[in-house]
Amino acid sequence: MPNLTRRSFLAAAAAMSATSIFPRNLMAQTNDVVVGTWGGTFGDLLAVNVDEAFMQPAGYNILQEISGPVPRRTKLISERMQRRGSMDAALLADFDMYAAAKVGAVEKLDASSVPNYDNILPFLKKAHSVPLIYSAHAIVYRKDLITTPPQSIAELWNPKYKGKIGLSDFLYTSNMAYASVHNGGTLSDFEGSEKGVAAWRDLDAKLLPSTEAVGQALASGDIWMTIISAARGYSWSKSGIDLGWVVPEEGAFPAVYEAAVPKNARNPEGGMAYMNALLDPAVQKAFAEKMGYLPTVKNGEISPELEEKIGFSEAEQNRLWQPDFDFILENQAKLLDTWNRALKG
Template sequence: MSDTFSLNRRSFLLSSAMTSAFVAAGLPFSASADEQKQVIASIFGGDYADLMRKIVDDRVMVPEGYEVLQDISTTEARQTKLRTEKMRRQSSFDVAVLADLDMYPMSQIGVLETLDETSIPRLSKIIPALRKSYSAPQLYSYIAILYNPEKITTPPTSYADLWNPAYKGKVGISDVLYTATSAVAALVGGGSMTDFTPGQAKLLELKNEQQAQILPTNESIATAFKSEDIWITLNYVARGYAWQKAGLNIASAVPVEGSIPIAFELCVPKNAPHKDAAFAYINAALEPESQTGFSEAIGYLPSVTDAKLDPELQARIGLSEADQAKLRPMDNAYLMENQSAIFDFWNREFKG
């Protein structure tokens, strides 16, 4: 961790505690000019935090005079803070990252600032299918068809290829991806992102006729690929990229139906204490070099149209402009209303 922008742990905790005490008490907390050049980012830890520090904080924000404080937390902790701090004068952070499915409920309770190109010019470069008013997609991946090219020598072209009888008993399904798999089954069964019901029959076909192996985690999918217990699955292309780097013989294919994306998005609470700094932070995260830095490290794709990947990496994980135009985002409103029913069918009928 670079000393040029981070406080030591004791100082950070003291500073955060003092700020939180003022906020919780509803007392005014006036920031000095120097403090206005500070941004508190509530983000994931591990590789994500290290990459943000390297390619956003150190590369852009610190040279521009900002101090970035990373508030490492879980998705649940961030959502809880957004809910509970809604009525306070100031929130405890300026910008937060959440997956798109987790961000949408936050937008519905009215805690997120509307983002526009006046405050964040780089929003103009976002892939249209990923654009939202309440958050900015920092990076994304998509549900690809992952397969063993030694066992499946003709590359798949459609999500429907998982129902190919030639792969009976060799299809792997990750239990944790039940929403995405239900969405794929809906597309194959004639449904849509606003109607998963036609996909239920396809899921039962996958279970009963294809004898798909339902495995508990993504890690168990990787193990099954390694042992050749499975030859084909659905998963995010970024995960396939990581497995390739780990030595697994896995190829990926883009489905003709249009890929289902998952985006990790940045938001600003309406009561963020350093709102202008938060906008600058998001703008920095959307710069081409910030975007490609994540792609090269962890296989997530740029959310902006002017970030160009190395040709070899583009061939492994990228989408053409035509495929970007065919992205099929899940409908967050539909999922929010029907998530319990989708989960219930998955557990009782598909897995049961």
């Protein structure tokens, strides 16, 4: 048996005593809050403005579980029958969160569990989630190459922009909504969407694999116009690209990102605390200034100068579409098949 000094013996005894009172896994996990989220700039903003500013001082240890939205939604839904899930807070786009709520995978929220809940803007308030940020999938364009702002969605099919229209493969639902409205359809039937998508193919529209690829194509001039969140247009313009954005006269598809607490969260109290922190005015302001997304709470004030750049007028707010999530959820596979067949051949 190796020799122990008195100091090392006492240290070992103390460690054994602590372990016997507090099991090792309980000590490590008691205050952990696992957050399923995006990485990159988004994750960095959460780490600084939520984790470090609010959660850590309250005694919580935040563990970001970074993944794409599809596997995160799949995990949230598939784990709902387990006694304990792997996330305490999940961040998703509104449609993906709706799908999770539809099958009972997330907790109900209100002011008793999330004190800042009552500050949520009325048109964004839901019982199953809190809205973190919002914008709209608008028409974003190169102002130096298109000098007259495209007021109608018809400009997305204007032959003079042949080869200069870019479409994010990731945003096929929003793109097909535009195609439907342009061809006399609605958000509850998507009639005419296949015709519109096929017309994009005839115009040599460029299909881009990611949001980042859209930004790069705009920066290089490879494309002049796209459907993407106005917030992205703002953030890219800060890097020196001469971009403008328009909520066209026919309307635009909203872009809302939400957060919820899984029903089987290991640390539901921590998850609720995270929901509340996301709605703090300081957090909302940080996302507005850095990424161009609008605050979702009534007390989320931003400067008049920033409001002028990223805000929506009352008329523009009234033109934002109200997606039929039940229809989209029931027809998602069909919509994706139509998108692939009509655009990719």
